[in-house]
Amino acid sequence: MTQNQALFEYLLRLGDSDMVLGQRLCELVGNAPALEEEMAIGNVALDLIGQARSWLTLAAEVASAAEIEGAGRSADDLAFTRDERAYRNLLLVEQANGNFADTMARQYLFDAWHFHLLSALSHSADERIAAIAAKGLKEVTYHLRRSSAWIKRLGDGTDESHAKMQEALDEIWTYSGEMFIGDEVDTLLSEAGIGADLAALHNLWKADVQAVFAEATLTCPSMDEYMQRGSKKGLHTEQLGFLLAEMQFLPRAYPGASW
Amino acid sequence: MIQSYDSANKNQPLIATDRAGQLLEQPAIDRIWALLDEVPDPEVPVVSVVDLGIVRDLSWEGEQLVVTLTPTYSGCPATEFIEDAIRDALHGAGIGNLRLQQRLAPAWTTDWITEAGREKLRQYGIAPPVGSASKRTLLGEEPDVACPQCGSHDTVQVSEFGSTACKALYRCNSCLEPFDYFKCI
């Protein structure tokens, strides 16, 4: 694997996770439990889709410059014409919205990872990655602030909100480990100073979630539990196909359609 | 150097062209800054794209004007709209040979909003960013936001996100009015 092939793959992972979570959150526009939360969810989704565009645009540039698989495709092509098996988003982000506690549990576990990941990438040896990460980090700081506040509020709230929050956390937990399971791509780019060191990232994330759960009076599930994996090879849960079918319908039904 | 635009001359073309729309002379950079200071932000039309610090640099490369822009938020839906508005304004002034380029680093910060821009936001009913952007936001430190309606500091955050990603929703406990706060990033 050349460094450019690894870089292309790495950028797809970054872009796809942002994209799929952004799309999931958009399902709540018109459906959120409160108007303020609906606006917040819509704005978080917009930030994520914007970041996805930056990563996928860079992925397309890298592919074209290095003439590797995917050459000649634009960011839109990458988003709208790849099938499920070619998607590289985390299994965590494709999970359904569920109830509000489920939505916030998924969001918080992702935001805590995203925040520390972008902090690390803002020092990447690749200036293009550092620039996108530094910009995204400012936005993600507010995402994390909001989702950790909700974990505490629901966890340390009424008996019912506490029970729902704990249940949501226990349910989604099995998808959290994948964020820290590296492969050849991670090793190659981390050694080159371009990608993040996953072990360091895991420690920062652990400290973050343990502190927030303690404050929220929630029990942190075991870090040693079996964790679902597969997205780095394009193996997804059944949830992703439905999401892509909706997201990709228009450009696939009317190729080349524009505003 | 940002120059204020002389509103008395608003109907005069800012930059002279002949009848075919050809530039009679290459306009000075400060006149172009003044021209762009008339281009409103599509979401908060009281402030210009110059007030917001989106326009980072203007320069002539031979016959071509190069406009460097830094987008505010990654997903800001106004980004393309702003580019079109800038292009329109410059074309309208006879500058056809131009190139717009995006600069991502350093990332846009609310610290770049001009003093004039902050005052215009306040008058429009949006509380301008308090202090400068820093990681303190993450530690949950609440900024001391004054109500743009009555000036009271007895205000409370209703939601971390307001009508757009760049704003939070607040309420004033003195006059009871809700208002938008332009968050520091």
Ligand SMILES: [Zn+2]
């Ligand atoms: Zn007031």
